[in-house]
Amino acid sequence: MSSQVSKKVTAKTVVITSIVTLLFALAQIIFPSYVIGIIGLIAGFGLLIIGLANIFLYIKNADNASNGLAKGILLTIAGAYFIYNDGAALDILSLLLGIFIILNGVVGLQFSFDAKKSEADKWKISMIFSFVNIILGLFILFYPFSTIETLIVYNGIFMLISAVLNLLSLIFNKSK
Numbered sequence: 001m002s003s004q005v006s007k008k009v010t011a012k013t014v015v016i017t018s019i020v021t022l023l024f025a026l027a028q029i030i031f032p033s034y035v036i037g038i039i040g041l042i043a044g045f046g047l048l049i050i051g052l053a054n055i056f057l058y059i060k061n062a063d064n065a066s067n068g069l070a071k072g073i074l075l076t077i078a079g080a081y082f083i084y085n086d087g088a089a090l091d092i093l094s095l096l097l098g099i100f101i102i103l104n105g106v107v108g109l110q111f112s113f114d115a116k117k118s119e120a121d122k123w124k125i126s127m128i129f130s131f132v133n134i135i136l137g138l139f140i141l142f143y144p145f146s147t148i149e150t151l152i153v154y155n156g157i158f159m160l161i162s163a164v165l166n167l168l169s170l171i172f173n174k175s176k
Helices: 002-030 032-060 068-084 088-117 123-142 144-172
Strands: none
Touching: 002 032, 002 144, 032 068, 032 088, 032 144, 068 088, 088 123, 088 144, 123 144
């Protein structure tokens, strides 16, 4: 009997999470800029709350030797900025992602030059991949919003597929 109840609870959980995932996926696909703004606001409010908590704990704590006040003030300012400018959080993420990909390409480029010096056969392929990485990183740096918007849409597509597959799996296994 409890196994039957457990299966019903699991089935309801799958349906609810799949529907929520499906709705969020559709929002990402149809309204990617809106989703980007919401993510920026969530990041801003999160930083604001953490910053204010650090300030409160610093004031409440009798031993004020920690860096909680400075960290709290910086996080509060960053949170307020991200709330005011909700795209800034994703701009920073795009900047870091672009720099990381460029660095990865530069390291790959160095590797391909080293491979050429050691007379490796396929060093040109490594060099081509490195240049592609560098170009991709530069594209992300110069067009951060369209890059993030595209990633949001693709993420939405994959979430949509995942939700549909979960629901189909539940339907096909319902009788068992």
